[in-house]
């Protein structure tokens with residue numbers, strides 16, 4: 001087990017969503033506020049970074065290097081973690097330089113990260129190149145994979161399920177936005193460890209269910225081996241719904257705008273335009289279709305991402 005460097009404000013609160021529950025006439029809705037983890041405006045990557053940065057420091061590394069989209073929440077949190085710990089930071093961002101610095105990109109720059117824009121389809125190769133170059137330049141780089149999703153990072157969400165157990169909300173479902181799979185893999189493993197009896201439903205942001213399910217199972221089992229947990233995750237443990245991701249990554253749809261407005265106007269809670277809005281739109285649709293029964297408790301796990309609201313094209317799209 002990796003040591004942990006405290007970076008996040010924990011435990012994150014669990015709050016009821018009474019107005020939304022009433023409006024949708026559905027199950028009892030609660031929210032777990034991992035948008036409030038704090039570091040550089042927070043989000044789910046901060047929990048993973050508590051372990052990843054500990055591993056980096058244990059290896060004597062001096063520079064964090066990672067990759068993501070131009071409006072990556074992961075990259076923004078890596079940049080903030082590097083700043084907090086006095087480390088350098090290189091971000092390899094997939095997509096053209098938009099010129100202006102808005103949303104997450106503004107925060108990356110404020111945190112002092114070095115930004116490298118690359119074509120999205122060359123992202124992994126260019127990440128490896130940047131890593132090799134940083135090594136040659138004696139920067140002692142530590143490579144954090146896309147989304148922080150490897151066995152070291154996954155520990156953040158094993159720990160989060162222990163935190164949930166201590167908060168003693170007996171939810172029948174956890175619903176979350178799932179993409180690189182690390183968050184859900186950690187929840188599934190942590191759920192096994194703590195005897196969580198509910199189901200954990202990932203709303204896929206950008207991958208077919210077959211692919212994402214396999215990714216989550218593989219990552220969870222690698223992590224279980226790494227930690228000597230003596231558990232095996234099987235397809236029965238992993239629930240993924242890919243009905244809401246056809247528009248592709250980051251392509252904000254009307255149902256997602258509705259979800260953002262609904263959460264903001266009924267509960268005063270902000271969702272992001274890439275991940276949590278997609279998961280919430282899925283949740284709302286499933287409620288309207290009667291997927292959950294009225295007496296069930298559904299915990300929507302907010303994974304953050306709010307800074308992207310303040311970047312184009314999202315800002316304009318949100319107000320029509």
Ligand SMILES: *Cc1c(COP(=O)(O)O)cnc(C)c1O
Nearest residue numbers: 073179180181183275303304305
């Ligand atoms: C990265 C991210 C996710 C997805 O988490 P994974 O561990 O990659 O599946 C969900 N929501 C937000 C806001 C994110 O930034």
